[in-house]
Amino acid sequence: MxxxxxxxxxxxxxxMNPKKCTFGISAGKFLGFVVHQRGINVDTSKTQMIxxxxxxxxxxxxxxxxxxxxxFRRFIPGLAACSKICTxxxxxxxxx
Numbered sequence: 015m016x017x018x019x020x021x022x023x024x025x026x027x028x029x030m031n032p033k034k035c036t037f038g039i040s041a042g043k044f045l046g047f048v049v050h051q052r053g054i055n056v057d058t059s060k061t062q063m064i065x066x067x068x069x070x071x072x073x074x075x076x077x078x079x080x081x082x083x084x085x086f087r088r089f090i091p092g093l094a095a096c097s098k099i100c101t102x103x104x105x106x107x108x109x110x
Contacts, residue, residue, distance in 0.1 A: 046085065056089050073104050 016037065023030060036042060041050035048055045064083070070076040080097055087093050103110055 056086050060086070071110075073108070073110055076100060076110075077104055 022028075041048055043049075043057055046057050046060045048057050064079075067079070070079050080100060083090060083093060083097070102108060
């Protein structure tokens with residue numbers, strides 16, 4: 015499998031940065047996720063960071079929180095329904 019990857023990189027003249035490459039590992043962190051042989055999970059440090067953050071106190075903070083949660087939406091069942099409750103607070107002149 016790895017030989018195919020290298021062959022394709024050579025064929026399409028793609029370069030790899032050795033400082034950013036890791037081979038022979040069973041799991042690794044990538045863009046806020048833990049990627050392993052069994053699939054993809056959310057990096058627990060990211061979920062702890064979101065859980066430890068204080069509740070939003072302004073529309074800007076709420077928008078930021080909804081964006082963070084949306085990034086992990088495939089792992090949060092019912093997120094759309096919960097977000098729907100919050101979105102009216104993002105409108106102009108909405109009382110927060």
